[in-house]
Amino acid sequence: MARVLSLFRPQPVLALVGRRIRPLCRMSMDSRAREVFAAAVEAVQPDTVIRQSIERKDDSLIIDGHKFTLKHNLHLVGFGKAVLGMAAEAEKIVGDHLVKGVISVPHGIQQTLKQHGKEHLLLKENSRIKVMEGAKHNLPDADAQNAAEEIKRLASELTEKDLLLVLISGGGSALLPAPIPPISLQEKLDVTRKLAAAGATIQELNTVRRALSFLKGGGLAHHADPAQVVALxxxxxIGDPLDLIASGPTVRSEVWPEEILSILERYKLLNSMPASVNDVLGRPGPRWKENKDESDTSGRVLNAVIGSNTVALKCAGRRARELGFRPVVLSPGVCGDVRLVSKLYGLLARFAYSLVEPPPEIAVEVLKLGPEVGVESWDLCRTMQVLDEGRTEGWGATCLLAGGEPTVELTGKGRGGRNQELALRMGLELKGLELPPNGPVFLSGGTDGQDGPTEAAGAITDGGLYEEAQTQGLDIDKFLTNNDSYTFFSRLSAGQRLLVPGLTCTNVMDVHMLLIPAIPINIR
Incomplete structure (x- = not known):
């Protein structure tokens, strides 16, 4: 048992940073938290995930355990905020086997990457991939629709000898708008907005959106038939559902018009639909019946998730271990109101900091909160067991990691985002937990580098935040009421607690981190 436990104890106080070695004793908890977050973001860089997912062996590609023969037969399409870097790396790997490519990326992304020194994520001048920018402000527009038409045209011209590599990332849905004629793009947007305003669920919105689109819900894979399709x-x-990411263009989703009519009727919108929508929904039978034979394309489509919050947390845990922490991942699917999320993390911190056996009521409250924030009871029990063993057996410092996408109830008009508000609320939850002097530190950051309409990705907090705010005349409750977390952290100690990583070129939701130092033996 002693040998097993020793594996989890912090290793000698040295950590590799780049090619240098520096003593951890000189690193603050804040610095270590930032390094762990940086490792999470680095793990899901667009070029990194492609390089780790595609193996080139002579004239073959190995992807997710499947082998594909290259005979100058590879075509490439893509859509999403991170797709440009993914495409650049993919072209390096496949070389002249690439025949042609079209990608739909956010407006201005190429110039932005140049300005931030990210040239390695740009295509070479002689690239065979056409870049089309669109979807200003992350909304479908005419430019994005033109790109979708080109992607559809490329896919439709393929034969059974061709291989279509499809690159997909967040934001792909807005960059691939292709309403079924005679529906216009504006009409399709109006329908989904009316449903959202009426209280339709995300599942219902996606069902309607897919039914009115040529390419969503498996439409792209259908148009590429009979070619082999590989989607990365x-x-x-949350949960990496293939049919929801960019609305699942390579995931067959058979939708019947009757199902859509039922949803519209449920929200009393049936009589307010444009004639074009009624025309499309009036066509009999399931979707895809009209253009090609109803053959099942599933055997010729491979969908592989190559980057996710889970991947980011795994690499963050590896870096935390290098920095002297024992990592434990709670869940990559945290959701729900940030007030409940902060309450859960606060309870777990107090559970870990109990000098004697934690009061049973803490565990009961943790398990009660779990379902409300998307965390399974099993994961909570496993995490509490690790925290308890660390406390009683002296395993040392712990890094609790989680991810997901909580929500914020807007009650004010301030500036901020869910990560900064979660960090601010955690400052209240950790109040009084300053034992030992290096008390627990909490970080919440968006992997896309932007939290709400601010330059920050999130913020870092600890048990001393409340007192520090009082000293500087900042009323935390007022800032929370006004949803003004960015202004709070900007004013507090000249913004030193803000997390500002800059352009990250990726997005796998948020990373939450609670660093719990070892409690000295003489205190225990």
Whole structure:
């Protein structure tokens, strides 16, 4: 048992940073938290995930355990915020076997990458891939629709000898708008907005959106038939559901018009639909019946999630271990109101910091909160067991990691985002937990580098935040009421607690981190 436990104890106080070695004793908890977050982001860089997912062996590609023969027969399409870097790396790997490519990326992304010194994520001048920018402000527009038409045209011209490599990342849905004629793009947008305003669920919205689109819900794979389709996906959705990421263009989703009519009727919108929508929904039978034979394309489509919050947390845990922490991943699917999420993390911190056996009521409350924030009871029990063993057996410092995408109830008009508000609320939850002097530190950051309409990705907090705010005349409750977390952290100690990584070129939702130092033996 002693040998097993020793594996989890912090290793000698040295950590590799780049090619240098520096003593951890000189690194603050804040610095170590930032390094762990940086490792999470680095793990899901667009070029990194492609390089780790595609293996080139002579004239073959190995992807997700499957072998594909290259005979100058590879075509490439892509859509999403991270797709440009994914495409650049993919072209390096496949070389002249690439015949042609078309990608739909956010407006201005190429110039932005140049300005931030990210040239390695840009295509070479002689690239065979056409870059089309669109979807200003992350909304479908005419430019994005033109790109979708080109992608559809490329896919439709393929034969059974061709291989279509599809690159997908967050934001792909807005960059691939292809309403079924005679529906216009504006009409399709109006329908989904009316449903959202009426209280339709995300599942219902996606069902309607897919039914009115040529390419969503498996439409792209259908148009590429009979070619082999391989989709590499960088997920920005909790649970990595293939049919929801970019609305599942390579995932067959058979939708019947009757199902859509039922949803519209449920929200009393049936009589307010444009004539074009009624025309499309009036066509009999399931979707895809009209253009090609109803053959099942599933055997010729491979969907592989190559980057996700889970991947980011795994690499963050590896870096935490190098920095002297024992990592434990709670869940990559945290959701729900940030007030409940912060309450859960606060309870776990107090559970870990109990000098004697934690009061049973803490565990009971943790398990009660779990379902409300998307965390399974089994994961909570496993995490509490690790925290308890660390406390009683002296395993040392612990790094609790989680991810997901919580929500914020807007009650004010301030600036901020869910990560900064979660960090601010955690400052209240950790109040009084300053034992030992290096008390627990909490970080919440968006892997896309932007939290709400601010330059920050999130913020870092600890048990001393409340007192520090009082000293500087900042009323935390007022800032929370106004949803003004960015202004709070900007004013507090000249913004030193803000997390500002800059352009990250990726997005796998958020990373939450609670660093719990070892409690000295003389205190225990």
């Amino acid at each position: 996906i960088l997920s920005d959705v």
